[in-house]
Amino acid sequence: xxxxxxxxxxxGTIGKRVADAxxxxxxxxxxxxxxxxxxxxxxxxxxKGFNVYTLADRVGAMEKEGIEVSGTVExxxxxxxxxxxxxxxxVGATNKDLYEKAGIKAIxxxxxxxxxxxxxxxxxxxxxxxxxxxxxxVVSCNTTGLCRVLSPLDKEFGVKKARVTxxxxxxxxxxxxxxxxxxIVPNPIKLPSHHGPDVKTVIPNIDIATTAVKLPTTLxxxxxxxxxxxxxxxxxxxxxxxxEQSRVRFVGQGITSTAEIMELAKDLGRSRGDxxxxxxxxxxxxxxxxELYFFQAIHQESDVIPENIDAIRAMMELESDASRxxxxxxxxxxx
Amino acid sequence: xxxxxxxxxxxGTIGKRVADAxxxxxxxxxxxxxxxxxxxxxxxxxxKGFNVYTLADRVGAMEKEGIEVSGTVExxxxxxxxxxxxxxxxVGATNKDLYEKAGIKAIxxxxxxxxxxxxxxxxxxxxxxxxxxxxxxVVSCNTTGLCRVLSPLDKEFGVKKARVTxxxxxxxxxxxxxxxxxxIVPNPIKLPSHHGPDVKTVIPNIDIATTAVKLPTTLxxxxxxxxxxxxxxxxxxxxxxxxEQSRVRFVGQGITSTAEIMELAKDLGRSRGDxxxxxxxxxxxxxxxxELYFFQAIHQESDVIPENIDAIRAMMELESDASRxxxxxxxxxxx
Numbered sequence: 089x090x091x092x093x094x095x096x097x098x099x100g101t102i103g104k105r106v107a108d109a110x111x112x113x114x115x116x117x118x119x120x121x122x123x124x125x126x127x128x129x130x131x132x133x134x135x136k137g138f139n140v141y142t143l144a145d146r147v148g149a150m151e152k153e154g155i156e157v158s159g160t161v162e163x164x165x166x167x168x169x170x171x172x173x174x175x176x177x178x179v180g181a182t183n184k185d186l187y188e189k190a191g192i193k194a195i196x197x198x199x200x201x202x203x204x205x206x207x208x209x210x211x212x213x214x215x216x217x218x219x220x221x222x223x224x225x226v227v228s229c230n231t232t233g234l235c236r237v238l239s240p241l242d243k244e245f246g247v248k249k250a251r252v253t254x255x256x257x258x259x260x261x262x263x264x265x266x267x268x269x270x271x272i273v274p275n276p277i278k279l280p281s282h283h284g285p286d287v288k289t290v291i292p293n294i295d296i297a298t299t300a301v302k303l304p305t306t307l308x309x310x311x312x313x314x315x316x317x318x319x320x321x322x323x324x325x326x327x328x329x330x331x332e333q334s335r336v337r338f339v340g341q342g343i344t345s346t347a348e349i350m351e352l353a354k355d356l357g358r359s360r361g362d363x364x365x366x367x368x369x370x371x372x373x374x375x376x377x378x379e380l381y382f383f384q385a386i387h388q389e390s391d392v393i394p395e396n397i398d399a400i401r402a403m404m405e406l407e408s409d410a411s412r413x414x415x416x417x418x419x420x421x422x423x
Numbered sequence: 424x425x426x427x428x429x430x431x432x433x434x435g436t437i438g439k440r441v442a443d444a445x446x447x448x449x450x451x452x453x454x455x456x457x458x459x460x461x462x463x464x465x466x467x468x469x470x471k472g473f474n475v476y477t478l479a480d481r482v483g484a485m486e487k488e489g490i491e492v493s494g495t496v497e498x499x500x501x502x503x504x505x506x507x508x509x510x511x512x513x514v515g516a517t518n519k520d521l522y523e524k525a526g527i528k529a530i531x532x533x534x535x536x537x538x539x540x541x542x543x544x545x546x547x548x549x550x551x552x553x554x555x556x557x558x559x560x561v562v563s564c565n566t567t568g569l570c571r572v573l574s575p576l577d578k579e580f581g582v583k584k585a586r587v588t589x590x591x592x593x594x595x596x597x598x599x600x601x602x603x604x605x606x607i608v609p610n611p612i613k614l615p616s617h618h619g620p621d622v623k624t625v626i627p628n629i630d631i632a633t634t635a636v637k638l639p640t641t642l643x644x645x646x647x648x649x650x651x652x653x654x655x656x657x658x659x660x661x662x663x664x665x666x667e668q669s670r671v672r673f674v675g676q677g678i679t680s681t682a683e684i685m686e687l688a689k690d691l692g693r694s695r696g697d698x699x700x701x702x703x704x705x706x707x708x709x710x711x712x713x714e715l716y717f718f719q720a721i722h723q724e725s726d727v728i729p730e731n732i733d734a735i736r737a738m739m740e741l742e743s744d745a746s747r748x749x750x751x752x753x754x755x756x757x758x
Contacts, residue, residue: 249712253588253647255607255636271682272590272638272645274718279709297711299647299718301590303607304639310607312588312634347606374614376632381614383634385607 092116092404095168099123103174105393112420120164126153165190198228208289210235211398215410218402226395231286233386244329246318250296255310258302273302308346308385315380323373337365362390427451427739430503434458438509440728447755455499461488500525533563543624545570546733550745553737566621568721581653589635590645608637643681643720650715658708672700697725
């Protein structure tokens with residue numbers, strides 16, 4: 089079988105993880121990664137055996153640091169079937185011309201607008217929509233986490249109204265520039281937040297209102313979820329539906345915080361200590377006055393990684409069936 | 424006018440603030456404060472001119488540190504008309520016998536159960552209920568903050584359903600023992616949280632569901648509030664009602680977090696940098712799909728202080744009218 093040739097443009101938090109996940113697949117391969125700065129991540133990419141590409145005007149800077157460059161981003165694109173754009177939010181959109189001219193398919197991340205591709209993706213929710221598509225956007229970590237629970241609950245019980253408070257980690261663990269260190273930041277202050285509309289790019293008919301705050305923590309986001317459902321059901325019914333989701337993990341057994349979930353991920357031997365699944369405290373799943381409540385934690389650095397793999401498979405039509413692609417991705421990654 | 428004699432049992436975060444606020448009133452005076460440990464707070468109490476009392480078995484320890492003791496807690500109680508119990512949560516309840524035997528009135532804080540007094544207090548909501556009462560509980564910082572907005576909005580528009588997420592600072596600024604440093608802790612995991620029922624001890628008929636998390640910050644709590652109202656109204660109508668509340672302050676003008684509110688409190692010249700009012704981002708007040716949303720920040724160390732003063736005034740029947748007591752308290756404290 090010829091493997092699909094995947095290029096990774098941008099090799100930071102998401103890019104390096106997508107590259108590793110692609111490398112685990114039998115039906116795809118990394119033909120190169122592009123990076124603008126010659127830092128430890130670039131050196132690690134070389135050590136892993138990835139071809140490193142960069143912008144034409146950065147080749148000198150890379151070689152000065154002893155990093156052998158395989159060519160320019162344009163050259164990398166030319167050699168690929170599909171590029172996964174993992175450049176910083178809003179930068180990705182500026183690359184669209186480049187990809188169009190090269191005639192290759194492209195995936196962007198949640199930092200870009202839905203309108204850039206017209207197709208916002210979550211594997212469990214709308215895999216079919218991405219079949220054969222040229223341009224797809226894998227939604228953000230928070231939207232991915234919400235789609236994974238709202239979609240199956242909507243299918244099973246009908247979601248009449250979703251109200252979600254998103255408690256966001258303000259910075260990733262490796263980020264030493266971003267605050268706050270000691271404050272709660274309602275963000276945005278104007279309500280509701282943009283997260284609800286973003287969920288609607290994947291599940292158009294859902295009624296959702298979201299509020300969000302930024303917090304002095306780096307590990308994970310946490311969602312407090314309140315749902316009014318169409319169909320009468322018990323907390324046990326909800327738990328059963330969520331238990332069937334392959335990218336949902338129940339936590340308990342002394343896990344009382346996001347920190348302990350990250351400890352669990354490391355104990356599981358996960359690459360980089362990643363937690364690809366939504367982590368739901370099943371003890372928190374409650375029906376109160378006819379409404380559903382629960383807590384879930386979302387690992388912002390990694391929950392979209394399996395979704396990127398499934399998006400490649402849908403766009404390249406390697407698998408026409410969502411559940412089959414999800415199964416392959418989960419198995420290769422160890423979910 | 425004979426001043427009401429107030430004793431403060433427990434001189435920590437709340438006790439020292441209540442003592443200072445009582446000292447500002449014309450109709451009451453501090454006859455003593457009780458402290459178990461000879462630390463910097465005890466020394467400060469002496470410097471302020473307060474008589475320091477302690478447990479019988481702690482007199483020696485105090486005097487060893489050069490702190491002159493005026494007598495035992497029992498002796499302090501005997502000399503008072505009313506005691507404000509600011510001992511740690513659950514310890515306060517064990518003092519009830521002492522107060523009953525001495526035949527004096529007593530106020531407890533939100534760390535104690537409603538059943539201890541049968542009267543849970545918030546000045547704007549139920550001042551009248553505390554008139555002449557012997558035992559009153561001033562509700563917690565979070566419950567106080569919620570009553571201050573739910574009560575007037577319920578009176579004006581009728582609250583059909585309140586859904587609140589309480590984002591709690593995990594520790595006070597001076598606390599170096601409590602975590603987390605870097606995690607989000609859903610607490611309690613079992614939903615809904617106990618905060619809703621606590622609001623009902625003051626506003627019995629309100630329909631409220633709460634969820635709560637503990638966060639790695641020390642400055643303030645933040646509430647995300649969602650209300651369904653009986654009466655149709657606009658965000659402007661809500662803003663008008665909240666603007667009339669003397670213990671509600673609107674924030675904006677570049678204030679984007681709890682940290683900047685604390686900076687404002689210091690700039691205002693507030694004692695200890697305290698913020699006694701609920702701080703609401705009026706920009707956040709929104710009607711969305713017929714439901715009300717807004718953010719408010721609550722200074723856990725100080726919002727209950729004016730409430731304690733009003734509780735004394737109600738119990739001692741110094742003022743029969745809530746609004747008159749609130750006006751005096753606000754004026755003397757500088758609210």
